[in-house]
Amino acid sequence: MHDLSGRVIALTGAGSGIGRALAINLSRRGAKLALADRDEAGLFETSRMLGNYPHFVEAFDVTDHARLKAWIDRAAAEYGALHGIVNNAGLSVVAPFADCPEADFDRVMAVNFDAVVAGCRYALPHVRRADKGWIVNVSSVFGMMGYPTQSAYNASKFAVRGLTEAMHLELAQTDPHISVVRVHPGGIKTNVARNAKFIRGMDGSAMALDNGEEFEKAARTTPEQAAEVIVRGMERGQHRVLIGADARFIDLVVRLFPVTYFRRIGTFLGGNRTKPAGAGR
8 A cells, every 4th residue: 555645646627526526535645736727716616625735726728738847847846746647637529520520629639638648748757756656547438448429538538548558567667666547437427528518419319428417317426436446546556447337347348348349338328329209419
């Protein structure tokens, strides 16, 4: 077990959901935090909830790599070290690939993947100098399987998975004191689906992710539960963290049926349901 007390952790997407729950959980374990989110109001609400726990906040978009680097460097300078980063910020857009505007697809990749790459790149030199460190990248169950209308999100989360697996193998040889953790949440009761940009769904079927309220009803895990699983994974030095029974089920089915998995779990995920007569796209 690796104690997080006194460790300095940088955390993106801290203004709500899993990010806020992680900030509270890590603080209660004694970590010192640098928190970032583009949602200034949400970020300052997280700060208010943390009270006197040691932390600072900066509101910016993680696609601004200069601001991202400066924030990471500030964390190391203010606290004298940086022990880890949790790349948690993310977003989604709902559209079949053929109907997804290039700008929307690229925006998802910029936030969900490019900013993760930048966060790892800027944090790693600091974390290498620490006696114990963490690189934590939040992927998704959609980094293990494809899902209609989620091509951009799928692409970004598969990319996060690939990056994190490669870093795990590399750093296990060069910097074994660094735990590289890839996180695959299942359905979490956050605003990600509700806040996703909806362009259009699939003709002839209704997908659960087309509707944020439907997704929230199906979500099985709270942000607080997700944060606890992630932090325990950090303490134990786990490489792969699956969050929720749905994530474990999807992981098993995808590995057993790598070609036909969606026929087997599409209904479980709320896919392949015929739209009611007269329903719009």
